[in-house]
Amino acid sequence: MNSRDLLEKQIIDDANNGDTTVLAELLERLSDEEIFNALSDENQEKVNENRFICEKCGEFFPREEMVFDNDYDCDLCKGCNSAIQHNSFMTGGK
Numbered sequence: 001m002n003s004r005d006l007l008e009k010q011i012i013d014d015a016n017n018g019d020t021t022v023l024a025e026l027l028e029r030l031s032d033e034e035i036f037n038a039l040s041d042e043n044q045e046k047v048n049e050n051r052f053i054c055e056k057c058g059e060f061f062p063r064e065e066m067v068f069d070n071d072y073d074c075d076l077c078k079g080c081n082s083a084i085q086h087n088s089f090m091t092g093g094k
């Protein structure tokens with residue numbers, strides 16, 4: 001058994017005992033894309049239901065990071081929304 005196999009077994013054993021410390025640490029290191037790709041189709045759908053694209057920066061955000069009710073009539077992430085509040089670079093765009 002190599003160390004990866006041992007770790008896999010250890011994580012499963014730990015999880016069965018209610019301990020997910022090591023697993024959580026490993027998941028922390030993965031990118032959002034890697035996590036998404038590892039999800040089942042069903043779970044990917046759940047994630048997609050809760051992902052919104054910002055029309056300014058083109059990134060995906062969860063609902064709580066979005067501002068739909070703004071003066072610019074487009075879906076913005078909080079970061080872009082507050083940036084626009086401070087300078088009007090959106091003027092004349094899109």
Ligand SMILES: [Zn+2]
Pocket residue numbers: 054055056057058059076077078079080081
């Ligand atoms: Zn944005």
